[in-house]
Amino acid sequence: GGSFGEGHRLDEAFRWKETIGDLAQRPGQWNIWGYRTTNGLGYYEYLQMCEDLKAEPLFVINCGMAEKDSVDVQNLDPWIQDAVDAIDYANGPATGKWGALRAAAGHPAPFNLKLMELGNENGMSYSWGGGNAQQYADRYNPMYAKVKAAYPDIKTIATAPIQKAPINAPVETVDEHYYPTAEWFEDHASMYDSYDRKGPKIYVGEYATKNGAGNGNLNAALGEAAFMTGMERNSDLVIMSSYAPLFVNPEWRKWTPNLIVFDSSRVFGTPSYYNQMLFANNRPDVVLPLDLQTPQVADPKARKPLYAVAGKKNDTGEIIVKVVNITGRAQDATIQLNGSPAGMSASATVLTSPNPGDENSFDNPTRVAPKDADLGQVSSPFHYTFAPYSITILHLRTK
Helix, strand or coil: CCHHHHCCCHHHCCCHHHCCCCHHHCCCEECCCCCEECCCCCHHHHHHHHHHHCCCCEEEECCCECCCCECCHHHCHHHHHHHHHHHHHHHCCCCCHHHHHHHHCCCCCCCCCCEEEECCCCCCCCCCCCCCHHHHHHHHHHHHHHHHHHCCCCEEEECCCCCCCCCCCCCCEEEEEECCEHHHHHHCCCHHHHCCCCCCEEEEEEECCCECCCCCEHHHHHHHHHHHHHHHHCCCCEEEEEECCCEECHHHCCCCCCCEEECCCCEEECHHHHHHHHHHHCCCCEEECCCCCCCCCCCCCCCCCEEEEEEECCCCCCEEEEEEECCCCCEEEEECCCCCCCCEEEEEEEEECCCCCCECCCCCCCCCCCEEEEEEEECCCEEEEECCCEEEEEEEECC
16 A cells, blocks of 8 residues: 555556566566565565455555556546456456466465555645545546445545545545644544544544654654544544554665664564554453543643543453553543442553653664553552653453
8 A cells, every 4th residue: 555556657556467476577666765666575465464464455556546647537447447356356266367366376265355445645636646636536436436336345445535525426434644743643632523423434544743753752652642542532433544654674764754663683663663552452342431631721722631542342341541641740640430340450551761752773672662560459439640751551350
């Protein structure tokens, strides 16, 4: 996915049919970040990797639009056919044209692809992916119609909110991308609270604190975590999200920050990596109502110190409370759980560091990394002090 998909110009676009089969026969492509890729990890290897990771693949298909040019609408058919053929390759029978190529590669069983995004960052008036909303809709609509006719169960994702008037395109999910400051993320932590529940679902397909994040510091993770409490609280609407970009080799850094940094023999995660890990590994089944009360301040524009979301695991009954303290002051809190049992065993996992500008590095890869603490037995209400500049996961268990 990403800008690798649409390319700077269409002759640099990712065409999946050129990335399967014999590695030596793959032409490769010049990509938008200024180097040539072999496509050694092609479409087949991508599907295989997702299967090995037990992850659902979401394939981004080029809709005939690059950053700087696009195919004429009357010449769009080959691009549309590429989308349908990509699903055939992933899901079709081994006796079919594309399924047979998949089987020949060593995977006769279907991959069961369920998700396809039609384009990447298109319809944004050439700010990123190219084209305005109408130009994108002119290419999205016929591609959407052909994909849904061939595979009605495929869930599609649009790159712009073209479901609105005057375009009124059929949109199941919209991909939203954000690369602002940590403060922007904090200020917009509740933005999805007021989104229309009758509209499309939301996929926050790319987001990261880009401005003021250094090479990936704690302050970036704090802003993202505050925003993520809002995404999790609104998970009836925000059905997927993914931080971007994922990997960087510092010898060829074209974008800052990235989640995981590697060279030929070493690797480390940024504070944002550990934040993503904490949210992903502590995901509840049910979001619980939460009333976060903070002291009144004189300045109405002052940013609130704490952001929080709570949920419950169905199988164990465990209650998970995620709290982000964006300030440099410890925050003493009283936590009350209505209807909770008399005694619960409690523990905390905390990501923090003395300075919000602190980063990890090859020499100090866990300078900012989570630490666990056993809190013993607690009963509601109980007191807890959230450390300065911290992301805290509280676990409350009755068993």
